[in-house]
Amino acid sequence: MSEVTVRFAGDSGDGMQLTGSQFSDTTALVGNDLSTLPDYPAEIRAPSGTLYGVSGFQLHFGSSEVYTPGDRPDILIAMNPAAIKKNIAELKPGGIIIANTDSFDSKNLKLAGYKTNPLEDKSLDGFEIFPVPISSLTNKALEENLLGQKEKSRCKNFFALGLMYWLYDRPLKPTLNWIENKFKKKPEYADANTKALSAGYSFGEITEVFTTRFRIKPAKLPSGVYRSISGNEATALGFLAASVKSKLPLFLGSYPITPASEILQYLSNYKEFGVKTFQAEDEIAGISSAIGAAFAGNLAITTTSGPGLALKTEAIGLAVMTELPLVIVNVQRGGPSTGLPTKTEQADLLQSIYGRHGESPVAVVAASTPSDCFDMALEASRLALKYMTPVILLTDGYLANGSEPWKIPHANELADINVKFRTEKEGFAPYLRDNNLSRPWTKPGTPGLEHRIGGLEKANISGNVSYDPDNHDLMVRIREQKIKNIVNDIPDLKVDGDSEGELLVVGWGGTYGAITESVRNIRQQGYKVSQTHFKYLNPFPKNTADVLKRFKKILIPEINRGQLAKILRSEFLIPVIQFNVVRGLPLRTSDIEEKIKDILGGLSNGR
Amino acid sequence: MADEKETQVQDSAYAKASADVQEKKYTAKDFATSQDVRWCPGCGDYSILAQVQRTFPDLIGIKKENIVWISGIGCSSRFPYYMETYGFHTIHGRAPAIATGVKISNPDLSVWVATGDGDLLSIGGNHFIHACRKNVDLKILLFNNRIYGLTKGQYSPTSEKGKITKTTPYGSVDYPFNPVSLAIGSEATFVARAIDRDPKHLQAMIKRAADHKGLAFIEIFQNCVIFNDGAFDVLTDKNTKDDNVLVLEHGKPMVFGKNKDKGIKLDGVKPVLVELNNGNSINDLLVHDEFDKSYIRSTMLAHLTDDPSMPTPVGVFRQIIKPTYDEGIVNQIAEVKKKKGEGSLEKVLFSGNTWEVN
Numbered sequence: 001m002s003e004v005t006v007r008f009a010g011d012s013g014d015g016m017q018l019t020g021s022q023f024s025d026t027t028a029l030v031g032n033d034l035s036t037l038p039d040y041p042a043e044i045r046a047p048s049g050t051l052y053g054v055s056g057f058q059l060h061f062g063s064s065e066v067y068t069p070g071d072r073p074d075i076l077i078a079m080n081p082a083a084i085k086k087n088i089a090e091l092k093p094g095g096i097i098i099a100n101t102d103s104f105d106s107k108n109l110k111l112a113g114y115k116t117n118p119l120e121d122k123s124l125d126g127f128e129i130f131p132v133p134i135s136s137l138t139n140k141a142l143e144e145n146l147l148g149q150k151e152k153s154r155c156k157n158f159f160a161l162g163l164m165y166w167l168y169d170r171p172l173k174p175t176l177n178w179i180e181n182k183f184k185k186k187p188e189y190a191d192a193n194t195k196a197l198s199a200g201y202s203f204g205e206i207t208e209v210f211t212t213r214f215r216i217k218p219a220k221l222p223s224g225v226y227r228s229i230s231g232n233e234a235t236a237l238g239f240l241a242a243s244v245k246s247k248l249p250l251f252l253g254s255y256p257i258t259p260a261s262e263i264l265q266y267l268s269n270y271k272e273f274g275v276k277t278f279q280a281e282d283e284i285a286g287i288s289s290a291i292g293a294a295f296a297g298n299l300a301i302t303t304t305s306g307p308g309l310a311l312k313t314e315a316i317g318l319a320v321m322t323e324l325p326l327v328i329v330n331v332q333r334g335g336p337s338t339g340l341p342t343k344t345e346q347a348d349l350l351q352s353i354y355g356r357h358g359e360s361p362v363a364v365v366a367a368s369t370p371s372d373c374f375d376m377a378l379e380a381s382r383l384a385l386k387y388m389t390p391v392i393l394l395t396d397g398y399l400a401n402g403s404e405p406w407k408i409p410h411a412n413e414l415a416d417i418n419v420k421f422r423t424e425k426e427g428f429a430p431y432l433r434d435n436n437l438s439r440p441w442t443k444p445g446t447p448g449l450e451h452r453i454g455g456l457e458k459a460n461i462s463g464n465v466s467y468d469p470d471n472h473d474l475m476v477r478i479r480e481q482k483i484k485n486i487v488n489d490i491p492d493l494k495v496d497g498d499s500e501g502e503l504l505v506v507g508w509g510g511t512y513g514a515i516t517e518s519v520r521n522i523r524q525q526g527y528k529v530s531q532t533h534f535k536y537l538n539p540f541p542k543n544t545a546d547v548l549k550r551f552k553k554i555l556i557p558e559i560n561r562g563q564l565a566k567i568l569r570s571e572f573l574i575p576v577i578q579f580n581v582v583r584g585l586p587l588r589t590s591d592i593e594e595k596i597k598d599i600l601g602g603l604s605n606g607r
Numbered sequence: 608m609a610d611e612k613e614t615q616v617q618d619s620a621y622a623k624a625s626a627d628v629q630e631k632k633y634t635a636k637d638f639a640t641s642q643d644v645r646w647c648p649g650c651g652d653y654s655i656l657a658q659v660q661r662t663f664p665d666l667i668g669i670k671k672e673n674i675v676w677i678s679g680i681g682c683s684s685r686f687p688y689y690m691e692t693y694g695f696h697t698i699h700g701r702a703p704a705i706a707t708g709v710k711i712s713n714p715d716l717s718v719w720v721a722t723g724d725g726d727l728l729s730i731g732g733n734h735f736i737h738a739c740r741k742n743v744d745l746k747i748l749l750f751n752n753r754i755y756g757l758t759k760g761q762y763s764p765t766s767e768k769g770k771i772t773k774t775t776p777y778g779s780v781d782y783p784f785n786p787v788s789l790a791i792g793s794e795a796t797f798v799a800r801a802i803d804r805d806p807k808h809l810q811a812m813i814k815r816a817a818d819h820k821g822l823a824f825i826e827i828f829q830n831c832v833i834f835n836d837g838a839f840d841v842l843t844d845k846n847t848k849d850d851n852v853l854v855l856e857h858g859k860p861m862v863f864g865k866n867k868d869k870g871i872k873l874d875g876v877k878p879v880l881v882e883l884n885n886g887n888s889i890n891d892l893l894v895h896d897e898f899d900k901s902y903i904r905s906t907m908l909a910h911l912t913d914d915p916s917m918p919t920p921v922g923v924f925r926q927i928i929k930p931t932y933d934e935g936i937v938n939q940i941a942e943v944k945k946k947k948g949e950g951s952l953e954k955v956l957f958s959g960n961t962w963e964v965n
Contacts, residue, residue, distance in 0.1 A: 029962050174960060218964075227961045237956065244952045251712045271943035273950035276711055276936055281737035285704035288697070288734070292677070292708025295695055296716065300708070318698050408961065411952040444693035444709070444716055447672040452640075452687050454696025455680075464642070465688065 001214050003062030005070030006164070009087050010079025010100075011048045012041055012055040015157035019077075020057025021403070022161055026174045027061045028228040028405045031218025034061035035513060037069035037586065038401040042258070042341045049103075049111035054086040063217040067513035067520075069402060071588040077160055079103060079134070081112035088124070096128045098163070100156065102135035130209055134159050134200075141199035145192045155196035162200020168214050172201060222407060229406040231370040231399035232259070235329060236266035238377025239301055240273060245378070246385060246417035248299040250275045253289035255282055255308065258341045259397040260331035263303045283311035287328065291315060294324040295453075297421060297443035299381060303329040306348050307338065309392075313356050316390050320360045320479060322453045323431075323439050325384035327377070332396040332509075334584040343584030344397035346509055347560035352392045353538050353567070359476045361483040363387065364538040366394040368512035371406035373399060376535065382417050386489070387482055388438040394537070396510040396559075398586050425449060430463035437482040486539055493541040497523070497530035500550035503599060506576070507557060508534035508564050511587055515557055518592035527600055534564070545572050553599060555579060557592050633664040633671060640691045651803035651829035652682060655750060656689055658806050662813045669717045669817070676719045677706040679726040682757050683750035683829070686721035700731030703738040706745050707932075714933045717817070720747040724765040725755050728784050732764075739793035739822050741932040746816045746823045749786055754835035772834075786826045787924055788909035791902055796821035796927040798905065800920065802828045804843040808854070808921065815923060821931050842919055855908065855922030860892035863918050871911075871918075878907055880917060897923045 006023070008016045017038055024036050037058040046053030060070030075096040078084045080103040091097070104117050118124050119131055138156040145152060158175075165172055175197060183190035204210055229237075243250035254264040256279070268277040276298075280286040287302040294300035304312060309330045319326045332348045334340025352364045363383050367376040373395050380393040422428065422440035425448040431439050442449045451463065459466035460474055495504070496519070507515040512533050519531045532547055534540065548554060548568065556565045557579040565578045579595045581587055638660040646652045663674070674692035678684035680699035687694025693716075697705045702720045710718045727735050727749050738745060754772065755761040762772040762779045765786060769778040790798045797819040801809040809827065816823035828839045841847045849865040861871040868883045870892040881887040899905065905925040911917040930938075 025960055029960055031962065031964065221964045223964050225957060225961050225963050227957075227959050240955065241952055244950075249712065251708065253708055270950060270955070271940045272947040273952075274940055274944075276940070278708070278711055280704065281733055284701060285707070285734055285737070288701040288704035289708030289711070291697070292695075292705040292710075293712035294708075295705075296675075296709045296712040298712040300712075314698055315701065322695075407964075408956050411956060443713070444675045445673055445713060447670070450672060450692050450694075452690075452694035452696065454687070454694075455698055456696065 001216055002064060003060065003066065004075065004168070004214065004216060005058065005060040005073045006075050006077070007056055007058045007073035007087060008077045008160070009054055009056040009083035010157070011046075011082075012043065012053050013045050013048060014055070014079045015154070016040075016055045016057050016079070019157045019161045020059060022175045022178065023164060023170075024059050024403055025228050026165065026170045027059065027168075028226065029174050030170055031221070032061040032063065032216055033066040033219035033221060033405060034059060034228075034403075035066050035069045036060075036401075036403045037398065039585070040342055049080055049082055049108040051082045051086055051112060054082050056083075056087065061216065063219050065219065066404075067517040068586060068589055071590050077164065079156070079160070081108050081114055081118065084118055084124075085112045085114065091127060093126060094128065096130065097124065098130045098132060098160070100134035100160070101131040102133045132163065132203070132209070137199060137203060138196050141195050142192050145188060145195065147188050147192050151189070152192060155192050158193050158196040159200035159203075162197040162202075163204050164200075165197075166201045166204030166213070167210060168216065172197060221405065224407040226405045226407055228403050229371050229374070230262075230401060230403040231367065231373040231395050232262035232331070232401070233266055234371050234373035234406065235303075235367075235377045235393075235395060235400075236263045238374040239267065239299070239327070239381060240270055240275065241374070241411070241414055242378050242381030242417060243273065243275065243299050244411070245414055246299055246381065246419050248297070248385075248419060250301065251278070251290060251293035251298040252276070252301045252303065253278045253280050253286045253293065254303045255280050255286045257283070257305045257308050259333055259400045260303045260305045260308070260329065262400070263329060263331075283308040284315060287312040287315040287326075290326055291319050291322075291324060294319070294326050295322075295444070297441070299385070300325065301327045301329065303331070305331045305333045305341075306335045306351075309348060309351060310355075316362065317356050317358060317360050318455050319390040320356070320362060321455050321458070323388045323479075324390075325388055325441070326390040327380045327384050327393055328390060329377070329393045329395065331400045332394060334397075334582075340584040342397065344399075344510065344586060345559050345582065345584060346396060346511065347563065347582070348394065349508070349537065349560065349563040350566070352394060359480065361480050362538070363389055363391040363483055363486055364394065365391065365536055366509035366534065367399055368509060368533055368535055370399050370402050370404050372512075372535075374406070378414065383486060383489070385417055385419050386438065387436055387486055388441060389483065394509055399510045421446070422449065429461050431458055431461050433461075433478070436485050437478055484539055487542050490536045490539075490541055492543045493532050493534065493547050495530050495532050495547055498528065499530070499547075501528055501530055502551065503529050503553045503555060503596065504548070504551035505529060505531045505555045505557065505592075505596065506534070506548075506564070506568070507531075508537060511557055511559065514587040514589050515592060518589040518596065521589065522593050522596050527596065529596055529600070537564075540571070548572055548574055553577060555595065555599060557587055557595070559587060635660040635664060637671065638663050638691050640689055642688050644689050645685065646682060647833055649832040650682070651752065651831070652686070652750060654803040654806060655748070655809070655827055655829060656686065658809045659690070659748075659813060662810045662817070665814065666717075666817045673715060674717045674719065675706075675709055676721060677702045677709065678721040679723075679731060680757070681723035681726045681755075682831075683721050683723040684726060700726055700729070701734060702726065703731060703734040703745065703747065707738055707741075707743045710743055710745060710933050711936055714744070714937055718745050720745055722747065722749055723756075724749065724751045724753060724763045724786070728764045728786060728789070736789070736793040739790055739795040739824065742794070742796050742821045742929060744821055744931040744933050747825070748813075749824065749826045750829040751786060751826050752829045752831035752835055753783075753838050754831050756831050756834055760834035785909055785913060787912070788906055790824040790826075791905050791909060791925055795824045796929060797823035797923070798925045799824070799923045800826045800828070802839060802842055802852075802921060803830060804839075805921070812923070819926060821927075821929065851918050853911070853918035853920045855895045855897075855920050855924065857895055857897045857923070860889050860894050862889065862892065869918075876903065876907070878911060878917070895922075897926045899925070900927060
């Protein structure tokens, strides 16, 4: 066996996210490549047993490269009937169900909409069912523990985790360490979780329910030191690195919003680096405070998700007009309006590039995998500081919460970001231009360079308020050209596969994994397909037109209604084929493969 | 106009005495820019600008390059363009939030906000109350003319009920904010009021605000000659002002009137106006205590403004000393650094569960 997809599912209070992330961390530690997809409801604790309260965590791991969290699970750990009901349609035919039989009482069956018990009524024929009384076995294992019944029963997820560790031959040690650390001051809880975990493991070992045990060998990853990392954590670390490498204090002004809040949470831990985090009164104050910090000479960041980006729009325009360096992170989620707060989507591309009043160009970049968020946070900071401009960094709910093994870079391998504040009085004007068309960054506190900036149109060079028509036209062009100049400072688009041919699959952002896996799969079936992926969306890399024109057909899979497709058509006057599914979930590789086959028809033997 | 040398800080207890910090003595001229001032002739903003420029040379220990003026949108928000300091004319309502970012990221700066009643209390209301609550060390000057001027004459959140304007041709039906009461209720640590046409008093209030460590708020009654002319006439006309303005002075009984013959005393918790030559003694009057930690008296004084039978108080309503938000952030960072040492990027990158692939 070389790969498997596991899904943990239960009530939102059952601890499925913790169970899933523990299983992921241990799996990473034993050397498998992996990709995860936490999928949880927006409600914190929906009424137990209900369908809308089901929280899931999917994990795909293997002994070779893993690009996606997997289309469909091979094995489903279902803590209650609702978890089966909600997930059964996606389980692979012949897949395994491990069910906590203790929760299959009449009340829970009814809540899930079952008239009879699916574990017994043969409706699940075609799947392999392992009924395990997880709750009662957990209680039994904790008989001597002094915790109350309610606390004890909350340990059942660790019993399930222990059982999964046995089934996939993973060590208990990493989770035992975690328990020890987490419950340092609560020995009874540490004891209960340890016993539940061990009991689950022993249950696998001593009962004869499971006849097979799966072994998935470590993947052959490039040598180095690794850790498991989520997109939000990687984003936070990227900014921390940018602060260290630019020798600028880091300021984050932000307002909590799903799924971006974790970046604020992570960065608020790094006070020993002098990081200042400001949890603002609202989204607008979040970006406004960051603009103030940029004016005062800090590396200024604001983080948000779609609705928050909409609120920050006017302030982004101010940063464009005053040409201050600022990074705006948009962890995209399902929209419009409140939409699907905990789900993923890519539908803010047009908003990011065009969504402001006036001619208001900003640089836009996007991360393609959870660990790539580190690189792109660092890159967005570099561009903002060098070009004195707001930069929007797009990630998404899937990248933010999903995790993968990350080959950790050494701090000294990361390039320095050189920042120079203007201090010379001689010849100073606030809107002087360097070769990149960037204006000087002059901190308040610098003697003799007192000056005023603001949202009113500025006279070129002097920066005085100007209503002159020709000056406005000039300034509009300068601001546009400044962003265009970034093209000379970013890597070319790379093509995976032949550099010309019948079909190029083009993606951007968080669909990298799904597209890559589809393309690799379909090549194995004899199809000839090339792939390219955008990380720079404004401006596009210099060779974009050249790459696109070498292919007869271009397919653009996106989790939106065709936003990149629209831009590429209008910018490069080329026909493109769209593939759009907007389900709040990552694209399924099988769907992309189908689409590619449709397009290529009988060309599979054409090699 | 007033000679700044005559204006004394009213209570020297909170005036800093470190005269040697400042290297160079500035003059009012040093704070004027080359920009033509573009307010309407007769606008109260001119007086406020003049009083600020006259006062700033006397601010002890603050260097010009460390002064930052932040504004939002509105007539008053053009203010930074006319001050030869660092300045940022931002977007509508957001000045307190932007100023907060400036102050947190560089606490050495002296950060001032110029704003109006629409900017601060309507679109920017949320930022204002939170800046007050957090006690960010900002100085907020509210130019309150009770009208929208730059958009040419719509009613504002401080316009009196029944106000007839372009958007309220039959009179406004909503109730106004009392800015002083709002600031006190939002936990501002220094709350004062001044009037554009009383330059000496305005200068004194600006100095007091500058000396206060924490959020200082001054409501300045400012006449808009075009859209709300005469709104404060009763408080500025030499025939009526003495009988209608109550100048609050710490430790002094609340006496007012042309002949100093009227006063405010407390009946239970209710303020009452009394005639002094009518059997009432000055000793019965309420004595102003700026440092009273309770909100009751300062709030009660704030609301005298809403009562047409009562005088309008000006001066310092309340001053409380407590740690500021920005110094809280700085101190926390210092504590963590003391405990953990300077951060190491390498250490953070390689923290948590790591494994090696050969």
